[in-house]
Amino acid sequence: MSDQKTPRRDFIKLATMTLGGVGAASLAIPFITSMNPGKDTLALASTEIDLSPLKEGQSLTIIWRGKPVFVKHRTPQEITDAKNTNLKDLIDMEDDADRVQNDKWLIVLGVCTHLGCVPLGQKTSDTKGDYGGWFCPCHGSHYDTSGRIRKGPAPKNLPVPPYVFLNESRIKIG
Amino acid sequence: MSSNDPQGYKKTLNSPYTGLKGWIDSRLPLVRMMEAEYLKFPVPKSLNYFWSFGGIAMFCLIGLILTGIFLGFHYKPSADEAFDSVERIMRDVNYGWLIRYLHANLVSFFFIATFIHIFRALYFGSYKAPRELVYLFGLTMFVLMMGTAFLGYTLPWGQMSYWGATVITNLFSAIPFVGDAILTLLLGDFNVGDSTINRFYVLHWLLAFSIVGLVVFHVITLHMTGSNNPTGSEPQSWDETVSFHPYVTIKDLNATIFFFIILAFVLFYYPNILGHSDNYIRANPMVTPAHIVPEWYFLPFYAILRAIPDKLGGVLAMFGSIAALGLLPWLDTSKVRSCLFRPVWRICVLLFAINFFVLMYMGGKPAEGIYVLISRIGTVYWFLFIFVLAPLVGFLETPRQPLSITNYLKAKKA
Numbered sequence: 001m002s003d004q005k006t007p008r009r010d011f012i013k014l015a016t017m018t019l020g021g022v023g024a025a026s027l028a029i030p031f032i033t034s035m036n037p038g039k040d041t042l043a044l045a046s047t048e049i050d051l052s053p054l055k056e057g058q059s060l061t062i063i064w065r066g067k068p069v070f071v072k073h074r075t076p077q078e079i080t081d082a083k084n085t086n087l088k089d090l091i092d093m094e095d096d097a098d099r100v101q102n103d104k105w106l107i108v109l110g111v112c113t114h115l116g117c118v119p120l121g122q123k124t125s126d127t128k129g130d131y132g133g134w135f136c137p138c139h140g141s142h143y144d145t146s147g148r149i150r151k152g153p154a155p156k157n158l159p160v161p162p163y164v165f166l167n168e169s170r171i172k173i174g
Numbered sequence: 175m176s177s178n179d180p181q182g183y184k185k186t187l188n189s190p191y192t193g194l195k196g197w198i199d200s201r202l203p204l205v206r207m208m209e210a211e212y213l214k215f216p217v218p219k220s221l222n223y224f225w226s227f228g229g230i231a232m233f234c235l236i237g238l239i240l241t242g243i244f245l246g247f248h249y250k251p252s253a254d255e256a257f258d259s260v261e262r263i264m265r266d267v268n269y270g271w272l273i274r275y276l277h278a279n280l281v282s283f284f285f286i287a288t289f290i291h292i293f294r295a296l297y298f299g300s301y302k303a304p305r306e307l308v309y310l311f312g313l314t315m316f317v318l319m320m321g322t323a324f325l326g327y328t329l330p331w332g333q334m335s336y337w338g339a340t341v342i343t344n345l346f347s348a349i350p351f352v353g354d355a356i357l358t359l360l361l362g363d364f365n366v367g368d369s370t371i372n373r374f375y376v377l378h379w380l381l382a383f384s385i386v387g388l389v390v391f392h393v394i395t396l397h398m399t400g401s402n403n404p405t406g407s408e409p410q411s412w413d414e415t416v417s418f419h420p421y422v423t424i425k426d427l428n429a430t431i432f433f434f435i436i437l438a439f440v441l442f443y444y445p446n447i448l449g450h451s452d453n454y455i456r457a458n459p460m461v462t463p464a465h466i467v468p469e470w471y472f473l474p475f476y477a478i479l480r481a482i483p484d485k486l487g488g489v490l491a492m493f494g495s496i497a498a499l500g501l502l503p504w505l506d507t508s509k510v511r512s513c514l515f516r517p518v519w520r521i522c523v524l525l526f527a528i529n530f531f532v533l534m535y536m537g538g539k540p541a542e543g544i545y546v547l548i549s550r551i552g553t554v555y556w557f558l559f560i561f562v563l564a565p566l567v568g569f570l571e572t573p574r575q576p577l578s579i580t581n582y583l584k585a586k587k588a
Contacts, residue, residue, distance in 0.1 A: 115344040116344040136462075153485055
């Protein structure tokens with residue numbers, strides 16, 4: 001009699017605990033999800049930019065989704081540097097052609113992939129790092145003229161945001 | 175409490191007091207507890223002033239909570255209003271400047287007291303059996319303290335607040351695969367913003383009171399084993415102890431007053447010396463300050479973070495440096511507790527303390543050249559100390575015979 005009772009009780013205990021666990025986990029979902037960005041934050045703002053005032057060698061910083069976006073009008077020298085890089089020398093291997101739609105215009109998120117600082121290099125007076133692109137002052141990451149990480153603790157290249165050329169001199173980000 | 179007396183257990187609840195005191199005490203045994211744990215509680219008679227820093231840290235915590243409550247009456251946790259509300263506290267709120275400067279400087283002094291307290295534990299072997307849990311609760315509080323301090327530093331919404339928060343929260347993006355999702359979940363946005371400051375304010379309170387809860391556990395575990403002392407030898411008789419009150423209460427009060435006089439000097443003459451001037455510039459998400467430095471008490475750990483040339487590795491080393499300290503009770507193989515009787519380990523511990531300051535200095539310097547190299551050496555020593563020296567020195571060293579408390583006091587007098 002008792003041999004039979006014990007496993008039955010064990011089963012009930014286990015079933016109850018499992019159900020309780022599943023219930024607690026389900027209850028946790030809305031609370032955890034509530035911490036994620038709300039619908040207003042998610043509503044993707046897109047930004048249009050006029051590129052015509054930007055001369056060769058100049059850069060512009062614009063705000064998209066609360067983050068800085070670097071728009072760089074690259075010089076022929078900078079384009080050649082970016083194109084002629086041996087992929088094997090890169091930390092995060094990516095061809096320049098995969099990062100631009102038009103060789104003259106490089107558009108990347110201006111957020112260091114290490115710990116989120118804004119790298120220097122947008123102003124002509126800024127230090128541009130060892131590879132002529134950007135230099136993050138926080139922990140010393142160097143980016144090249146294609147926004148690719150070359151030296152320092154950052155693991156990834158500066159990400160390219162989604163954008164389209166509306167015409168020769170207008171782009172829409174987002 | 176025999177098994178045929180089901181009411182037996184209640185007899186222990188009968189209070190030794192009479193009157194109102196007795197009435198309360200037999201229902202809520204607080205009076206008895208306070209008397210046993212805080213008035214009559216026996217403490218080794220050989221304690222030196224190193225043993226006052228736990229009490230000092232507790233007074234700092236009380237001060238932080240009090241000033242925090244009054245700051246909270248005026249502070250507004252939103253990206254648009256936070257900076258202005260802090261400036262209002264500084265300029266318009268009656269004595270707001272005093273309360274805020276007290277809060278900001280008390281944190282630093284809380285950390286000073288805690289660092290000395292931890293050093294005391296390392297030097298005199300307070301972490302060793304049977305006090306492992308006292309030590310672990312202490313380390314947990316230290317971690318929570320760092321969390322609370324970090325969250326609190328975000329709240330004024332200055333440049334250092336903003337970029338400090340950005341850099342530190344981005345540490346979570348180092349977690350493989352789910353890092354970015356976790357980061358967004360923590361921030362409530364794609365970057366540090368309004369949602370972030372709102373929740374950081376709530377968490378700042380929550381963690382602060384969690385520390386208070388852990389203080390209770392820290393003290394309960396301490397009172398189970400009793401205090402360690404400079405000799406590391408347990409008291410052998412009542413003669414080797416004194417009662418907590420008035421001996422320790424007066425001594426700790428004396429130390430606390432002295433400590434708070436130094437605080438008052440900093441508070442009234444150099445209230446901003448431990449802060450960073452950039453934090454009086456409103457947060458600007460588009461411009462990173464040329465040189466981001468965390469608060470001084472984070473610098474050693476920041477140096478460890480930057481010493482590793484890999485994002486995930488750096489983050490692991492930084493958190494690991496504190497977690498590893500928690501293993502010390504089991505990695506230290508020596509039978510002798512106190513460094514007074516351990517000639518080799520004593521040098522290791524003192525080097526560890528010096529190394530701590532070296533790392534602190536390196537954490538405040540730019541991450542380049544010689545600074546990185548020294549940070550790396552310091553980081554190596556940190557882990558070497560815990561994982562290699564602790565077991566090895568305990569095994570190889572020949573310690574001196576620890577003195578009893580009575581003989582130690584005699585030797586000191588002579």
